[in-house]
Amino acid sequence: MNVSHLECAACQVRYEARRLLNLCQECGKPLLVRYDLSKAASTLTRESLAGRRSDMWRYREVLPVENDANVVSLGEGFTPLLRSQRLAKELGIDELYIKDESQNPTQSFKARGMSAAVSMAKELGAQKLAVPSAGNAAGALAAYAARAGLECFIFMPRDTPLANVVECEQTGAHVTLMDGLITDCGAEVARRKDGEGWFDVSTLKEPYRVEGKKTLGYELAEQFEWQLPDVIVYPTGGGTGLIGMWKAFDEMEQMGWIGPKRPRMVTVQASGCAPIVRAFEEGKRFAEEFPNAATVASGLRVPKAIGDFLILDALRASSGTAIQVSDEELIRATREIGAAEGIFCAPEGAACLPALRKLIERGEIATTDRVVLFNTGAGVKYLEAFEQ
Numbered sequence: 001m002n003v004s005h006l007e008c009a010a011c012q013v014r015y016e017a018r019r020l021l022n023l024c025q026e027c028g029k030p031l032l033v034r035y036d037l038s039k040a041a042s043t044l045t046r047e048s049l050a051g052r053r054s055d056m057w058r059y060r061e062v063l064p065v066e067n068d069a070n071v072v073s074l075g076e077g078f079t080p081l082l083r084s085q086r087l088a089k090e091l092g093i094d095e096l097y098i099k100d101e102s103q104n105p106t107q108s109f110k111a112r113g114m115s116a117a118v119s120m121a122k123e124l125g126a127q128k129l130a131v132p133s134a135g136n137a138a139g140a141l142a143a144y145a146a147r148a149g150l151e152c153f154i155f156m157p158r159d160t161p162l163a164n165v166v167e168c169e170q171t172g173a174h175v176t177l178m179d180g181l182i183t184d185c186g187a188e189v190a191r192r193k194d195g196e197g198w199f200d201v202s203t204l205k206e207p208y209r210v211e212g213k214k215t216l217g218y219e220l221a222e223q224f225e226w227q228l229p230d231v232i233v234y235p236t237g238g239g240t241g242l243i244g245m246w247k248a249f250d251e252m253e254q255m256g257w258i259g260p261k262r263p264r265m266v267t268v269q270a271s272g273c274a275p276i277v278r279a280f281e282e283g284k285r286f287a288e289e290f291p292n293a294a295t296v297a298s299g300l301r302v303p304k305a306i307g308d309f310l311i312l313d314a315l316r317a318s319s320g321t322a323i324q325v326s327d328e329e330l331i332r333a334t335r336e337i338g339a340a341e342g343i344f345c346a347p348e349g350a351a352c353l354p355a356l357r358k359l360i361e362r363g364e365i366a367t368t369d370r371v372v373l374f375n376t377g378a379g380v381k382y383l384e385a386f387e388q
Contacts, residue, residue: 001066002040006031006207009310017064020124022205023306030204030307032247033064033211041255049222054078056112056215062251063116064211070123072148074105076115077215081223081372086340087353091360095370097229099220100343101377106167108346108377109241110140112216113209117201118144120208127151130198132185134237134298135164136346136377141201142173153198155185161298163381181293183303203238204307213241217248220372221258229263230369233356235348235376236267236276236322237302239311246314263372265320267311268355270295270327273303276311280322285309296327296385297347299376321364329354331386334379347385349375 006015010029015021017033024031044061052058056077065071080100088096101109114137121129130153131141138154145152152173156165157180168175178185186202193200204210221228228249234242242265252258269277272295279287286309293303305311315322325333327347334350337343352373359365379386 002035002037002061003064004034004036007034009307018124020121020126020199021207022200030210030310031207033207035062035251037062037251037254044255046222046226046257056115056212056219059215059218062218064208065116065119065123067123070119072119072122072144073115074111074143074147076104076111076212078219079103081220082341082343084341084373087337090340091356093360093365093367093369093371097370097372098337098341098343098375099216099372100375101349102343102346102375102379106136106140106143107381108136108140109213109216109374110136110377111144112212113137113240114140114144114201114212116212117206117208118148118150121199121201122148122150126199128153128196128198129201130189130193130196131155131201132182132189133160133164134182134301135160135381136299137203138173139164139167139171142168142171145173146171153196155188157181157185161382161384163383181301181303183289203240203305204243210240210244210247213244214248214251215244216241217245218252220245221252226258228258228261229372231266231359231365231371232263233266233268233352233371233373235297235300235351235374236269236311237300237348238305239267239276239307241374241376242267242314243307243310246310262318265314265318266355266359267315267320267322268351269322269324270297270300270330270351271324272327273301274324275303275305276308277322277324279308279312280315285312287312297330297351298382299346299348300351321359323355323358325351325354325358334386338379343375344379345375346377346379347382349373349377
């Protein structure tokens with residue numbers, strides 16, 4: 001096992017690794033997994049990847065599960081990186097790619113995080129798992145909990161897309177629909193978890209979902225032959241994927257796989273729920289809760305992200321930025337991407353295209369920049385969003 005300890009992302013207090021923990025007991029901020037990377041690098045090399053399994057567990061030495069028997073997998077990860085030539089030509093840039101996370105099990109990037117989180121919950125003895133979710137995280141947890149033989153309790157806003165609700169019910173989860181937003185669902189989980197014996201696997205309220213998400217960064221580097229792109233445009237609700245990639249880049253540099261150059265990280269949010277954009281523009285490190293959050297892109301409807309400071313730190317350290325787009329723009333972009341490239345994006349992923357247009361209009365993207373947009377899920381799970 002290469003895990004050395006858990007560490008608070010804010011106050012750096014250390015905790016032993018082999019415990020079921022949620023947040024830092026000192027300051028209430030997220031815990032991150034730390035590794036002995038010199039030990040990991042003794043067997044995990046760029047060359048060693050050639051013969052490995054074609055999912056996220058190919059990076060086994062930098063994932064936290066100790067016993068292979070506890071890995072709970074449905075084949076998540078190693079999704080295609082698709083070159084987007086028609087859109088690139090229309091936008092006037094040379095290299096544009098879409099990382100298509102809709103091709104994961106449960107049809108979204110949430111499969112990565114839940115594979116890691118459920119594997120660790122199983123290994124550390126949890127019996128019942130609970131999560132608040134706007135949709136795709138719920139579907140992923142339900143599937144992986146079923147695969148692991150664990151009970152699963154899910155709390156979703158009443159207006160969550162129907163496909164997500166049905167998915168959870170059909171994979172054996174206990175589903176509760178609530179009035180309000182994901183923050184209201186999170187408060188209900190927090191209120192009941194101790195009495196019910198649930199382990200809370202909310203975004204960044206346990207250390208392991210980010211470990212699954214960080215494999216996005218490892219894959220990008222490998223798929224680009226160890227030259228990171230110039231710009232990553234990422235739809236951001238809770239922001240675990242962006243935080244995970246930033247962590248992966250640091251780990252790869254420490255193992256000697258890449259140099260210090262980093263992509264410019266761009267957060268995209270919906271104008272009806274843009275707490276990170278607002279905090280970035282105001283020069284703040286922490287984002288205030290966004291009032292009356294509303295957007296058709298349910299995964300972006302996160303009015304308060306517990307990892308806000310980690311997202312904002314990465315944006316600023318990379319000379320990146322944060323951009324908001326309207327619901328009208330992102331729904332229109334879903335059709336544009338679909339018609340140009342044959343990818344039926346989730347509304348969250350489609351939001352990256354109007355954001356990129358704005359960057360180009362501002363002169364913040366050069367024609368020679370290599371740009372990656374993230375499609376975080378499948379449009380087919382959001383059919384209500386496309387009703388005329």
